[in-house]
Amino acid sequence: MARIHIIHENPEWLPPLATALDQRGQPWADWNLSSGTFDLSRPPPEGVFYNRMSASSHTRGHRYSAELTAAVLAWLERYGRRVVNGPRALDLEISKARQYAALEAAGVAVPGTVVVRGEAEDVVKAARARYGRGPLILKPNRGGKGLGVRLFADPDALAAFLAEAPEDELPADGLWLLQDYLRAARPFITRAEFVGGRFLYAVEVDTSSGFELCPADVCEVPTPSAAVGDAFCPVGETPVGGAPSAPAPRFRVLPEGLEAGQRAKLEGFLAANGIEVAGIEFIRTAEGEVFTYDVNTNTNYNPAAEEAAGLAGTDRSGPGAIAAFLGSELARIQPAAA
Ligand SMILES: Nc1ncnc2c1ncn2[C@@H]1O[C@H](COP(=O)(O)OP(=O)(O)O)[C@@H](O)[C@H]1O
Ligand SMILES: [Mg+2]
Incomplete structure (x- = not known):
């Protein structure tokens, strides 16, 4: 039976997507590529494959997961399987230098x-x-x-x-x-989320407690007061804007979304590189210039921010949008697979 296969190496990041797929009744399987053995002379299983191999896999003891994933994706492509975030997405996920070249080619400004x-x-x-x-x-x-x-x-x-x-x-x-160093106008970065190659929403992230900005609940870092000066500036610079006086949510969905020109450029970048799911991070400087510095083809979503914006549980939440997108891709290939 054809299913949705989730390629990844971190089970802790799986539950939100698993729940969204289950709620929609989608058949899916978990492909954890922290290790594995594959006979390349045999056909892979039927279905739609969603690659969410992470650039940080080596930090969880999985130094070679990205390499294994590249091999598996080549195998899937050779058999004509539908892969969401294929080899090119992985190629960019694991190299910021390659990201910057691709962003610039699409007319997106990156930091020197x-x-x-x-x-x-x-x-x-x-x-x-x-x-x-x-x-x-x-x-x-x-x-x-x-x-x-x-x-x-x-x-x-x-x-x-x-x-x-x-x-x-x-x-x-x-x-x-x-x-x-991009001196932000305010101590925030923006992360724009895309699913199916199209803009979903943008979230503003407070950076006054450091540079570790993974949105997943399991990645939560200590509150600003405990962390200022630690992760943000280990070598004695004062954080721009200082610490907020009262704890506020670190992640906030921006009701205004993205400026149309920027959205078109980022969607163009994704289309040119065959990337369908991504979180793209940028900073607006004090001079009003926007620089894009990180593309995450494995992206997590902040549940509290989605809840506050009324997106939780809907097809406009990150996990909901991905589950709906993967479901429609599966429906599209079903006749061929049957
Ligand atoms: N050039 C920069 N100027 C200012 N802050 C930066 C710059 N690059 C990264 N940061 C800060 O560090 C965080 C992590 O950097 P990033 O390049 O996104 O690495 P990662 O891929 O590990 O997420 C960013 O979200 C931002 O807050
Ligand atoms: Mg980042």
Whole structure:
């Protein structure tokens, strides 16, 4: 029987989508690619495949899940299976450098970025050449959940940090990115969600407690007062805007959505790259410019924000929209599979 197959490596992120699929009576199966064995000479199962392999899989002990997923996706494509977020989506998920090239090709502005493969001294040299005495961001090319994203007041602070950096600070794919620090007009980023290649909603995320902005409930970080100065600026810069005086929700669905031109560009980027489900993050600077710096083809949704916006449980919630979309794709292939 044809079903919806969910390709992933983190069971903790599955329940919201599982519930939405069950509520709609969709037949589905869980394909956890934290490990696995596949005979490429046999046909894969029938159905629709949704790839939600995560860039941060290596942080959960699954260093080679993305590589395994690439192999499985090639197999699925060879047999003509319908794959949502296929090989190109995975390709961009695991490399910010490739994301930026693809975004720019679609006319989307990205922050100035230098990629470095080398020792700490090469990273510092590159930082001094580009940033002089100014602030900069250091992040791994293969990212996820904001882990390893750090703001430094200047290249000296970066040098001091790298001199002491533990082994596990090394990026999973060996590539560091040095990036222009985007000074946000307010301490918020925006994440625009897309399902079926179309804009669903945008959520504003308070960054005053740090860079780890995974929206899933299971990723919740401590309240701002406990975390300010820790994750946001480990090297002694004051967070822009400071900590909020009273705890407010970190995630808020924006009733105004996205500006039409920006929406068209981002949807164009997704179409050009065969990406159907994504959360795309951007910052509006104090000068009013918008820079896009992260594309998440594995995206989680914040239940409290969806609840507050009246989206929870509907086809306009993240999990609801994906379940409805996958259901319609399954219905589309059923005659061929029967
Ligand atoms: N260039 C930047 N300037 C300012 N803040 C940034 C910049 N890059 C990242 N951040 C902050 O760090 C967070 C995590 O960075 P991101 O590039 O999204 O990495 P990840 O893929 O791990 O989520 C962002 O959501 C944002 O709050
Ligand atoms: Mg991000």
